[in-house]
Amino acid sequence: xxDVLSIAIRNLSRRALRNALTVSGLAIFVLxxxxxxxxxxxxxxxxxxxxxxxxxEIMVWDESAFVPFLSTIxxxxxxxxxxISNVRNxxxxxxxxxxxDSEDLRLTIGINPAYIHRLYTYTMIEGVMINNNDSSAxxxxxxxxxxxxxxxxxxxxxxxxxxxxxxxxxxxxxxxAVIVPFLIAQEIFSLEERTSVIILTVSDPVEIDMVISAxxxxxxxxxxxxxxxxxxxxxxxxxSITWISLALFAIAGIACFFGITNVVMTSVFERxxxxxxxxxxxxxxxxxxxxxTYESAALGLFGGVLGCxxxxxxxxxxxxxxxxxxxxxxxxxxxxxxxxxxxxxxxISILASLYPVWKxxxxxxxxxxxxx
Amino acid sequence: MDRALILRAxxxxxxxxxxxxxxxxxNKINLELERGDLAAIQGPSGSGKTTLLNMLGGLDTPxxxxxxxERLNIALMKERELSRIRCRKIGxxxxxxxxxxxxxxxxxxxxxxxxxxTSKHKRRQKALSLLKTVGLADKLxxxxxxxxxxxxxxxxxxxxxxxDPALVLMDEPxxxxxxxxxxxxxxxIRELNNARAQTFVLTTHDPMITECAxxxxxxxxxxxxxxxxxx
Ligand SMILES: Nc1ncnc2c1ncn2[C@@H]1O[C@H](COP(=O)(O)OP(=O)(O)OP(=O)(O)O)[C@@H](O)[C@H]1O
Ligand SMILES: [Mg+2]
Numbered sequence: 001x002x003d004v005l006s007i008a009i010r011n012l013s014r015r016a017l018r019n020a021l022t023v024s025g026l027a028i029f030v031l032x033x034x035x036x037x038x039x040x041x042x043x044x045x046x047x048x049x050x051x052x053x054x055x056x057e058i059m060v061w062d063e064s065a066f067v068p069f070l071s072t073i074x075x076x077x078x079x080x081x082x083x084i085s086n087v088r089n090x091x092x093x094x095x096x097x098x099x100x101d102s103e104d105l106r107l108t109i110g111i112n113p114a115y116i117h118r119l120y121t122y123t124m125i126e127g128v129m130i131n132n133n134d135s136s137a138x139x140x141x142x143x144x145x146x147x148x149x150x151x152x153x154x155x156x157x158x159x160x161x162x163x164x165x166x167x168x169x170x171x172x173x174x175x176x177a178v179i180v181p182f183l184i185a186q187e188i189f190s191l192e193e194r195t196s197v198i199i200l201t202v203s204d205p206v207e208i209d210m211v212i213s214a215x216x217x218x219x220x221x222x223x224x225x226x227x228x229x230x231x232x233x234x235x236x237x238x239x240s241i242t243w244i245s246l247a248l249f250a251i252a253g254i255a256c257f258f259g260i261t262n263v264v265m266t267s268v269f270e271r272x273x274x275x276x277x278x279x280x281x282x283x284x285x286x287x288x289x290x291x292x293t294y295e296s297a298a299l300g301l302f303g304g305v306l307g308c309x310x311x312x313x314x315x316x317x318x319x320x321x322x323x324x325x326x327x328x329x330x331x332x333x334x335x336x337x338x339x340x341x342x343x344x345x346x347x348i349s350i351l352a353s354l355y356p357v358w359k360x361x362x363x364x365x366x367x368x369x370x371x372x
Numbered sequence: 373m374d375r376a377l378i379l380r381a382x383x384x385x386x387x388x389x390x391x392x393x394x395x396x397x398x399n400k401i402n403l404e405l406e407r408g409d410l411a412a413i414q415g416p417s418g419s420g421k422t423t424l425l426n427m428l429g430g431l432d433t434p435x436x437x438x439x440x441x442e443r444l445n446i447a448l449m450k451e452r453e454l455s456r457i458r459c460r461k462i463g464x465x466x467x468x469x470x471x472x473x474x475x476x477x478x479x480x481x482x483x484x485x486x487x488x489x490t491s492k493h494k495r496r497q498k499a500l501s502l503l504k505t506v507g508l509a510d511k512l513x514x515x516x517x518x519x520x521x522x523x524x525x526x527x528x529x530x531x532x533x534x535x536d537p538a539l540v541l542m543d544e545p546x547x548x549x550x551x552x553x554x555x556x557x558x559x560x561i562r563e564l565n566n567a568r569a570q571t572f573v574l575t576t577h578d579p580m581i582t583e584c585a586x587x588x589x590x591x592x593x594x595x596x597x598x599x600x601x602x603x
Contacts, residue, residue, distance in 0.1 A: 004486065007486070010474070010475065010479075014474050273470075274472050274473070277466075277470045277471075277472060278472070278483070278487070279455065279458075280429075280431050280458060280464055280466075280470075281458070281459070281464070281483055281484045281487060281531070282455055282456070282458040282459020282460070282484055282487040282488065282535070283455065283459075283487045284452070284455045284456070284459075284487065285451065285452065285455070287487055364432075365431045365432075366426050366431045366432035
């Protein structure tokens with residue numbers, strides 16, 4: 001078997017340029033495969049992450065309070081939750097109902113300013129979102145219109161006086177609320193060391209149920225809820241990314257397939273005479289099959305290894321893809337993908353040689369030996 | 373049983389068809405060779421010598437008739453069994469040598485042994501000794517295009533002997549050789565023929581070869597006759 005392999009290698013070295021071109025073609029296929037699949041997994045991940053950042057994925061509150069507004073739980077539950085694996089962000093949030101200026105039963109949200117952009121999407125109509133723990137407040141656009149509030153004016157919550165830093169729009173119910181720093185909210189609503197709810201985001205959406213049961217185990221007397229609707233809404237987008245990348249592989253793979261069939265076919269035709277001689281010298285059909293299959297498998301292997309090496313260089317040197325205008329992320333490299341790339345490269349080469357092999361096995365010695 | 377039957381052709385016929393024209397090349401040939409025979413076949417160009425050798429060596433299938441190698445009728449064999457016979461029983465020297473280009477002389481001689489599954493070490497030893505026998509020990513790493521016609525022919529002889537075949541078929545094995553090399557090949561053939569009782573069938577126009585053959589056959593108009601006629 002190894003001897004037949006050595007014949008295959010001899011043959012390959014004979015058409016060095018042509019085989020080098022074939023190998024490069026395969027390498028490009030492998031490169032496309034690795035880059036596109038790393039890219040799509042990265043995009044899917046970051047999409048899922050951004051979604052989970054937006055709405056939070058798990059909400060923890062005191063169930064006996066009937067509604068989250070009335071719930072209060074100890075703030076240091078956050079520390080317990082932080083230690084659960086796969087938990088990314090743990091954000092305590094106060095939702096308080098109180099008198100704001102002259103209006104009764106208005107909603108105030110108290111949240112650490114650093115986390116606002118992770119839990120809510122908003123646009124500023126006027127001024128800026130609260131960005132420190134000073135006595136400032138951002139007012140929802142509907143409520144601001146109702147009260148006729150503008151930036152730098154004062155607003156009174158439960159007799160606390162705050163300055164309006166800006167007016168936001170979310171197109172959700174919180175356009176009727178006011179957002180203040182968490183620490184201020186604790187004082188306004190007399191919730192020292194306590195919070196209304198805790199919102200968690202999970203690093204891997206698949207792990208969400210694990211995280212929920214871990215929280216329930218650690219903190220048996222709280223209610224734990226999943227809010228995944230946003231992620232579900234993204235599913236079709238993620239699906240179409242997957243399909244597009246699959247179509248890309250299929251096209252590149254088919255192109256490679258025909259390219260290699262062509263190359264192997266040509267080399268079989270060129271060697272018809274040689275194959276005839278080998279048969280006359282006692283080569284079995286399986287010997288011929290092996291010689292040609294090993295050749296294509298070797299092409300596939302070299303192409304795969306080359307493609308993997310180039311992509312390791314590219315990805316390893318820190319290829320970044322921009323996610324937004326200000327942030328880029330590095331494409332993470334999963335070792336599996338290289339094995340797949342190598343496997344595909346070899347599979348395509350071997351499949352592509354099936355027809356040429358069939359042709360070669362049918363060569364009759366008497367047809368080629370007559371002439372010099 | 374020393375004088376065993378090695379090769380027998382019974383009513384062997386071959387007709388080539390080109391379009392609607394049928395050319396009968398061999399017409400009911402009967403032939404028997406025993407172990408240790410050395411037969412020379414003479415005949416004018418186009419008389420069908422190569423065609424006959426191809427039939428006897430299992431490279432082509434007869435239109436009708438039988439070819440027996442030892443106890444097997446190869447005319448009825450499938451390609452699969454045939455390849456085994458070609459590998460183990462028959463050595464072939466083609467009229468146009470047919471060495472594999474881009475493979476060294478040594479590798480060309482090793483090739484039949486690769487197909488026979490001989491171990492690398494044994495293979496190398498055997499190929500080296502055969503190359504020495506044909507006087508090309510110094511050219512073993514040359515590729516066919518780096519060898520003269522006569523040298524290529526000698527490599528082809530060495531290759532035919534690689535698997536110690538019971539039957540060696542040589543199509544004009546000395547056609548391109550000078551006197552000295554012809555003598556070398558002839559003494560090699562005689563030696564193998566004597567020492568190992570290998571059976572040889574040669575086609576030739578060379579009187580030096582026909583002289584040493586025990587069986588002299590002539591192929592003419594598709595028929596084989598004992599003895600030589602002048603062509
Ligand atoms: N594949 C083929 N198709 C048609 N006719 C063929 C074919 N092969 C050989 N022939 C014919 O068969 C006849 C015998 O050819 P063959 O090669 O056996 O002659 P030969 O005796 O070996 O001649 P030479 O001494 O020149 O080598 C020739 O007339 C040739 O034209
Ligand atoms: Mg001839």
